[in-house]
Amino acid sequence: MLPETKETVGTHMESKGLVVRYGNRVGVGVGGGVNLPIYRHRITALIGPSGCGKTTFLRALNRMHDLTPIARVEGEVLLDGENIYAPGVDPVLVRRRVGMVFQKPTAFPTMSIYDNVAAGLKLVGIRDKRRLDEAVERALRGAALWDEVKDRLRTPASGLSGGQQQRLTIARALAVEPEVLLMDEPTASLDPISTQAIEDLLLSLKEQVTIVIVTHNMQQAARVSDYTAFFLNGEMVEFGPTESIFTKPKDPRTEAYITGRFG
Numbered sequence: 001m002l003p004e005t006k007e008t009v010g011t012h013m014e015s016k017g018l019v020v021r022y023g024n025r026v027g028v029g030v031g032g033g034v035n036l037p038i039y040r041h042r043i044t045a046l047i048g049p050s051g052c053g054k055t056t057f058l059r060a061l062n063r064m065h066d067l068t069p070i071a072r073v074e075g076e077v078l079l080d081g082e083n084i085y086a087p088g089v090d091p092v093l094v095r096r097r098v099g100m101v102f103q104k105p106t107a108f109p110t111m112s113i114y115d116n117v118a119a120g121l122k123l124v125g126i127r128d129k130r131r132l133d134e135a136v137e138r139a140l141r142g143a144a145l146w147d148e149v150k151d152r153l154r155t156p157a158s159g160l161s162g163g164q165q166q167r168l169t170i171a172r173a174l175a176v177e178p179e180v181l182l183m184d185e186p187t188a189s190l191d192p193i194s195t196q197a198i199e200d201l202l203l204s205l206k207e208q209v210t211i212v213i214v215t216h217n218m219q220q221a222a223r224v225s226d227y228t229a230f231f232l233n234g235e236m237v238e239f240g241p242t243e244s245i246f247t248k249p250k251d252p253r254t255e256a257y258i259t260g261r262f263g
């Protein structure tokens, strides 16, 4: 099989010269800014030791830094070729197209399972009961949770396990039908069985969405991702197909990290 190129899979997002600063400290983008393509319907893993800038980079992809007063973003992030930081672009619309799932499940515990998923839909103005019912079911099926919860949709989310709550969070993100899903260590707080359920889910979701995942777990990056970017001290050191990064990294720093010599 020929190696994939951007012509064969298509670039969905791309960062160009991206630098994020917190005051006068660079959070990510040391060495000329991050230039990274994110391919459509593929899973891209961001790996690297703590504090290297993975989360900072991820949050730049849907303008989450707009909500952090001290953060400043330079450079471009293209979504289907359009810069999401261009004047006049509505960050709310960007976040609708590029959804986000955080490390800890963010289900609202006292709200029902149904309302947790419907919350995002109501925010974007969908009120019609039949449309809500359909969208909630579609999202819960998409998050591989429907069969486990279909008989207790009106019960509080607090009755679900941690892994189920994370899938509920994913269902909420999917409900508004994003094109890209950003995931910041989505299995960090989960046991191995729930982690596996989420990894299986990611593999099935990439038919529908483009996924970018931050993970501390290199085995996880190797298991689920198609492409991997390695970050170190605020610099994006190396990017390529996951198999190449893990079997024949070009940069000695990548090799040192993946062979467990630090981090």
Ligand SMILES: Nc1ncnc2c1ncn2[C@@H]1O[C@H](COP(=O)(O)OP(=O)(O)OP(=O)(O)O)[C@@H](O)[C@H]1O
Residues within 6 Å of the ligand: 022, 026, 027, 028, 048, 049, 050, 051, 052, 053, 054, 055, 056, 057, 068, 070, 216
């Ligand atoms: N809100 C903030 N204000 C100031 N500095 C920040 C802020 N968030 C992150 N940083 C700094 O930016 C750098 C990159 O942090 P970031 O959280 O992106 O790293 P990370 O690779 O995701 O780390 P971890 O794996 O521990 O989550 C670090 O030096 C961090 O201290």
